Amino acid sequence: MADDAAERFTVLFRRHHARVRAYVLRRTDEERADDVVAEAFTAAWRHIDRLPEDPLPWLYRAAHNCLNNDRRSRRRRDRLAGRLALHHEDAPDHAAGVVEEVRLREDLEYGEREEAVLRGITARRRGRWRLERNRRSRLRWALPGTAAAVSAVAAAAVVVAWNAVAPGSIPEQRFVTSGPAHAVLMAAAEKADRTEPKRFWHAQGEVGEVIQRDHRGHRYTLLASFPTETWLPRDPVDGDGVHSYDLGSVRLRPVSPADAREYRLDGSPQPNENPDPDAGVAIPDVPEGPRPDDRVFEGDPARLPTDPARLRTAILTWIRDRGGLPEDPDAWLFREAPNLLTDPVSQPSQRLRAAVYRMLAGLPGVRDMGTVRDPLGRSALGVAMDETSRDLGTLQWQLLLSPSEDFLMTTRAVVVRPGTANSRVPAGTAQYYTVQRTAGWTDTPPARRLPGARR
Incomplete structure (x- = not known):
C-alpha cells in the first residue's frame, strides 16, 4: 500500500x-x-x-x-x-507569570482574554521600556531573561505586549437604534434565532472580481467569476469540512460594450494559468480585502461573544492586537463581519449569526437599499455602507438578504467613484462579489463522503 x-x-x-x-x-x-x-x-x-x-x-x-x-x-x-522593540532594563523575570495568565484565560472570549493578559503584564512591569534596533535596522522584540518562557506563550500574548506600551483604544460606538436598515438587519437576526442547525452546512455559490487587461494595444475590463461549494459538518464524526473553488470553470464577461469590442479584437482570450499573457487571461486570486495590505479577521468564531456590543469590541480588539485598528472601524466591520456568515472553514453558531446581524444593525452609516434584485435576479432586501480610499475610490459595500430566511444571498462592492487602481471601471460595476445560490443547514449528506468521515 x-x-x-x-x-x-x-x-x-x-x-x-x-x-x-x-x-x-x-x-x-x-x-x-x-x-x-x-x-x-x-x-x-x-x-x-x-x-x-x-x-x-x-x-x-x-x-x-x-x-x-x-x-x-x-x-x-x-x-x-516594524512596530518597536521592547527592552526591559534591570527588571525581574516575570515571563512565567505571563504564561500562567494566558493558561488561566484560555477559555475567555476574544477581547476579555487579551485585556486580562494586558493587565497582567502592565501590573508587573518595572523600570523603563526602550527601543532597540538590530544590525539590519529592523525593530525587534527584546525581553532579556525571559526568552525561553515567552517562547511558550501563544502569539496573542506577545502581541498584547505591544499594547502594554501603547494600547490602541477601541473607539466607542454611537449605536443606531432605529431606521429602515436597522429594521432589516434586526429582522435577519430574528430569523437566525429561529433557525435550527442540522448535520451539515451546505453552500453553493459564485465569486467574481473585475480584471483590467492591457494586451497588444487592446485595453478592456472583464468580470471573472467561478463557482464555489462548501460542506461543513457539525459533528467531526461526519468528516472534515470541504471548500472548493472550481478554477476550471472560470467565466469571463466584458463589463461594457466598448470592453466587448476590444475583447473580440484581442481574439477573445480564455482563462489560462500560464503566466504568459499571450497564452490567455491570468485570473488573480480574489483579494482578502479591497487593498493588498488589508487585514482580515482570522480568529476562532467559537470564542466570539454573542452580545452585539461585546462582539464588536472583540473583533476590533483582535485586529488591533495584530497590526492596529483599521482607519474606518465601522466600514471595516461592515465588510468584514459578514464573512463570518459565509465562513468556508467554520460555520458559526446560530446565536453568533444573530449577533453579527445585530452588531451590523447598530453601526452608524448603514443605509437601506429597499427591495432589490441580486445578480441571479432574485428579490432581496439590501443594506449598504460606503468606504473611500485613494486607490479604489469610493466603493459601496452591499449586503443582499433573503426576505424570508437567514440567508445572506449576495455581498458585493460596487464602484461609486473609481480610484487610481480601478480608473477604467465604470461606476455601478461590482468590483468584487460573492453570490450564494443556496446556503443553509441540511441533514442530507454530500454524495461523496467527506474526508475523515467515520460514519
Whole structure:
C-alpha cells in the first residue's frame, strides 16, 4: 500500500508540478514559490488516498491556501518587527507569570482574554521600556531573561505586549437604534434565532472580481467569476469540512460594450494559468480585502461573544492586537463581519449569526437599499455602507438578504467613484462579489463522503 501511494504521488508530482509552480509564480517571487509549491504537494501527499479523480483543481486550491498562509504570516511578522522593540532594563523575570495568565484565560472570549493578559503584564512591569534596533535596522522584540518562557506563550500574548506600551483604544460606538436598515438587519437576526442547525452546512455559490487587461494595444475590463461549494459538518464524526473553488470553470464577461469590442479584437482570450499573457487571461486570486495590505479577521468564531456590543469590541480588539485598528472601524466591520456568515472553514453558531446581524444593525452609516434584485435576479432586501480610499475610490459595500430566511444571498462592492487602481471601471460595476445560490443547514449528506468521515 505504501509503495502504491508513493508511486501514485510520483505520477501526480511529475504530471502537475510545472502547472502548479506556474500558478504560484504568477502570484509571488521565485524564492517563495518553491516553498509554497513544496507545501502544496506535501498536503497532497498527506491526502493521497482522498484526492479527487482530477487532482489539479485541488492542487491549485492547496497552493492558493499555502500562498495566503505565507502572505499572512509574513505580514504579521513584518508588522510586529516594524512596530518597536521592547527592552526591559534591570527588571525581574516575570515571563512565567505571563504564561500562567494566558493558561488561566484560555477559555475567555476574544477581547476579555487579551485585556486580562494586558493587565497582567502592565501590573508587573518595572523600570523603563526602550527601543532597540538590530544590525539590519529592523525593530525587534527584546525581553532579556525571559526568552525561553515567552517562547511558550501563544502569539496573542506577545502581541498584547505591544499594547502594554501603547494600547490602541477601541473607539466607542454611537449605536443606531432605529431606521429602515436597522429594521432589516434586526429582522435577519430574528430569523437566525429561529433557525435550527442540522448535520451539515451546505453552500453553493459564485465569486467574481473585475480584471483590467492591457494586451497588444487592446485595453478592456472583464468580470471573472467561478463557482464555489462548501460542506461543513457539525459533528467531526461526519468528516472534515470541504471548500472548493472550481478554477476550471472560470467565466469571463466584458463589463461594457466598448470592453466587448476590444475583447473580440484581442481574439477573445480564455482563462489560462500560464503566466504568459499571450497564452490567455491570468485570473488573480480574489483579494482578502479591497487593498493588498488589508487585514482580515482570522480568529476562532467559537470564542466570539454573542452580545452585539461585546462582539464588536472583540473583533476590533483582535485586529488591533495584530497590526492596529483599521482607519474606518465601522466600514471595516461592515465588510468584514459578514464573512463570518459565509465562513468556508467554520460555520458559526446560530446565536453568533444573530449577533453579527445585530452588531451590523447598530453601526452608524448603514443605509437601506429597499427591495432589490441580486445578480441571479432574485428579490432581496439590501443594506449598504460606503468606504473611500485613494486607490479604489469610493466603493459601496452591499449586503443582499433573503426576505424570508437567514440567508445572506449576495455581498458585493460596487464602484461609486473609481480610484487610481480601478480608473477604467465604470461606476455601478461590482468590483468584487460573492453570490450564494443556496446556503443553509441540511441533514442530507454530500454524495461523496467527506474526508475523515467515520460514519
